[in-house]
Amino acid sequence: MDEVEASDMSGDEEYSDSGQGAMIMATVIHKALENKKKGLQKDYDWIVHQLSQDNMDAQIFYRWLKSLRYCTTDINHKCESLVNATLKIKWIDREESLLDLYIGWLADLVTVHTSFYLDPCLRMLINHFMSSNDSRELTVGENQSFDIFGNKQVHRAMQTVLHLVPSSQTRLIPILTHYFPSEYKPLDQYVYYVSNLLRLTVYAPGLRSQILELTVHKLVKVDVEVSRDSINKINQIFADDEMQFDVDLEMNDSNSADKLAVLPRDLQQIANLADKLDLSMSIFLSYISIICYQQGKFDQSAASLLFTDLLTAFDTIILPTHDICHIQFYLFVTCSYDEEFVKQMLHLCWNKFEDTNVPAVLRQTSVAYIASFVARAKFVPLRIINTCIEIFCTWIHRYLDEHGNCTTADIDTHCLFYSACQCLFYMIVFKHENLMADEEGKKLLNRGGLQRIVTSKLNPLRFCMPILVKFFAAITSEHELVYCYTIIESNKREQLPTALFGGDKQLTRDINNQLDTFFPFDPYLLSRSAKTIEPLYQSWDDNLNSNAACTKNQQEENEDDDDYLSSDALSPYDCMNSFSPGFGISPARAMMQNYYRARSHSNSMNDDKF
Template identity: 30%
Template sequence: MSIFSQNTKTSSVRSSILKKGTNLSKRFSEINTQPKVRFVLPHSKRVHNILIEVTRTGSSRDYENLLVLLRDAELLDDDLSSLLKEATQCISLLNRDLRLFVEAILGVRWVDRNKSVVSEYQSFIVNLISAHNYHAKFVIDKLVFLYIPDSSKCEWPDGVPLDSDCLKFVNIHYLLNILLVVVPMCKELLLHSLRHHFPYHTKSTHIHECYLHNLIWTMEYQPSFRSEILHLIFSKLVIMDVNAPKGDIEKAANSGSEEIFLMDDDTCSVKTSSSHNIAHTLDVCLAKLYNYIIEECHSPAGELDWNKTKSLYHDLITVFDKVILPTYNTHHVQFVMFVMCSLKSSITEAFLNYLWKKVCNPCVAPVIRQASVNYIASLIARANYVPFLMLKGTLQQMADWVHSYIGTQDGLEYINSDVRVHSVFYSVCQALFYVVVFRKKDLLRTKKDIIFLESMNLAKTVTCRLNPLRVCQPAVAQNFAALTRKYQLAYCYSVMEQNSRNTIPTIYQDEKGAIVMSNNVLDAFYPFDPYVLERSSQKIQLLYREYKEKRKQRRETEQMEITEAEVDDFLYQENPHSSSYKFSYGSSPGFKFKG
């Protein structure tokens, strides 16, 4: 076996940002490319004889040399093609005893070779797994590992894969698809491998976008995997989401633009300290998912494919139920349902019905019921594609449920008004108040609309013995009170004055035995609050309704409140720091506290 080496010329190194003359910059300027070693492969009969010998004797120097050759040699396309043909002729010998030889071949770079080499490699793998399925796990792991790019690679421009990367992925998925058809056991192995190799959430954005791109590709030729793969994807994206709070994203975006320079030999673009790495990765991943949803549900001509849309909705609602809904205070992942519902009004109606059934089901945990009603309120408030009749119908459902609940409590001699006991009732009331205020321009356009609001009997809701205004968020209560007084729908300020005199917190012991102090105010979690990610927001902006209140109208309303009777004076005198209740752009409930 002859060996020869080829030295390459010293690579030129660009001037470093480091000062000239330092030891580090001098070391970088002296880096040479390592010499590449190439070997002449043995004849096919020789390879066959080597494998026969090691099978009989258990060890062979020629066999060890062959393994070293496969592991360390820089094989030319012709060499690799010849080797694969020789290995294919020896398939019957490649049992567990020759596992090292199989692993050595699987470790050879092949995806970016010429068509002949790629074809020979794919043929070898299919024949190998068909004859010896105990190699299947290692083969599947190797193929899935190829989803992950080199860490030195840069992000795709606008998330669009390069042609060279697409060619590699085509070769991988073509082979995977054949294996899934020929060897059914590979299906479970593939799902396990996809879970195992999913990148950690702090890995680079490009690693995640490549891996997600290949997961979506896998779903296209294996639709039966879609539910499991979507569950995997969103389980990981939820972790990113909770590790990238809106406050941190906005703080990073508003921080200084001081640049962090990369090494001169790095071909990636310059980064700045204002970037939030996890948020950027989440942004890129969600953009790819939104594109997938839109493309999957539409034909090439751009028409909605109803059968595909229904199928994808059922898969997404399953993932939503198991992963997203039970997770508290996510910020962006849930917008996948916002985009999905925008495709057709019947999808929106189905999603609202799904959530409302959870709200009404006493067997569901109260925290899930509260989250469900918050999703309902946030969706019909923020989505500009929700029909007006659907908005009114949802409000009517809430009002009927509230009055039914009040009716069951009014018949009791004593009512336990603890927030924990009636948490779902209070959440539905707050959701009802929130939507009425948020969509007031639509709900108060005509006299007929005002009559509809009067039919909801809001006055009875705010004056009932359970006193929902006592636990509502201050911004919701104040805006609702101002609106209902202006249109004589309810009179809330006398109730709110009494509530202001009863601000004693509740102290109780939780299920773990810890002492907890509660201020008896509901959480302000509205899932579809303003979206702050940049790239993926392009799919959200056209579907989204911002809360806008004209300054002139706000000043007139405030002036009217100041000149009201003394019963309202406490709103401006009770707390000189009332501005602390104001909500920022990115926090619930989307409108500001009047004070």
């Protein structure tokens, strides 16, 4: 390449008069590409080397991109190294005119050479989803717009590509899936990727359902690693060290590392995962709110379309996943926006429970979602609570009509019956005050046939969680709905066999021959995202049912039930931990603490809340 050409390519003209220079450079590129076809690689390699230079100044950047756009049709599938060099150029932080030029180059490339260079362009853009060019820290809160979600410049380019090449949407999901960061990647990469994925759905609505399913699927993988027991241990260590486990939104703050230093290495990893999940959930909940509320007003149409996609993700991903703690709360929050959403969610779960083609474990999980949702959601209207109680009672009585003469109460054979009973008892324990304060609710409980259920030969009180049975008995006795204590005492005297089971039956019982106690909307443990959930959530109040519990505990004060609490059987406190194993305001923890306080202080109650 002669000195005149090289000198012109390093010229210093301003943008306004560099058009001639760009034309000359285009001639050079054209000549190099022609020579490459003839096997002469030197000039081509030199161009690739120049394009690969770091920190290319604005003028050179302008000339190269301008000249390349003149030569788009000369490029073929053998020019991969040149195209890759342009895709590695630092372009995001450039000024507006240069940014437009680079996006124009990408547009030319994907429209002229779709089959060769569409995927590389998409991969380059998606790779930028793991970073942000915004100097501000990523924050979430109220009254925000989609500006908080992701890199605006990258999305300008992506939107252009998707508009010009509609078929690119079919290629996008596999690439998005491939580039989704592992849960063990740095916090900022993971959270920025989630943010950018959600922003992508705004201008690519046809991909929203798939993107939401991908996002939920990946967050589930994190959630299953963040167990309640682990978070309890972390909080206990921080409490002993007078610290608080909290998500640090300043993702590069060294204080986070200092806080985690007090934890064992395995818990440090759990804490990092909890950070990712907490901030990702905050962003996800903010995204849902922004879609549903346009300019401060609820947008019924937009919200309904979004809810359809969210419910699909719940059905296909959340429901089949057992013992997750947090991710399901996205649907809990979304249901609070519209009563119709509540009905759709409950309808889906009930239909799945009644479908005999659905595996038993999934049917049990479905009714657990209904019971936990109805018990915990403050926004569920009383008439819907009444409806849920009624359909549970109806189903249970229909089951008794068909199987009530069975002589053996077997949890394997009748696991669905016992699950339905446990869920019914759970809803009554949580909502009995609402039900008894309402005339229709009171009539419903009186005509619900609770006496028949409790005294049936299938003996549901034997297999339901002991602490739940204890409170159900106290409440129903106080309101003269049913008397359970004779059956409870009889069950206590029986020695329940202890055995271990494999396969799906592990989810049906624990080693004390009791039902699985998974209630999916037990207390939410992530502090940042919990701020959205707390106003909607009914926590277990320490004083709730205290009078009923004390009344029965006083009656039992002189009874010798220590044999039941000892030996090889699980204590009520152990059962309580399986019922609601999280820290915070756990219903079972409050129940157990009520119970032992009542036994130790029969005439007084501590008013602290747990």
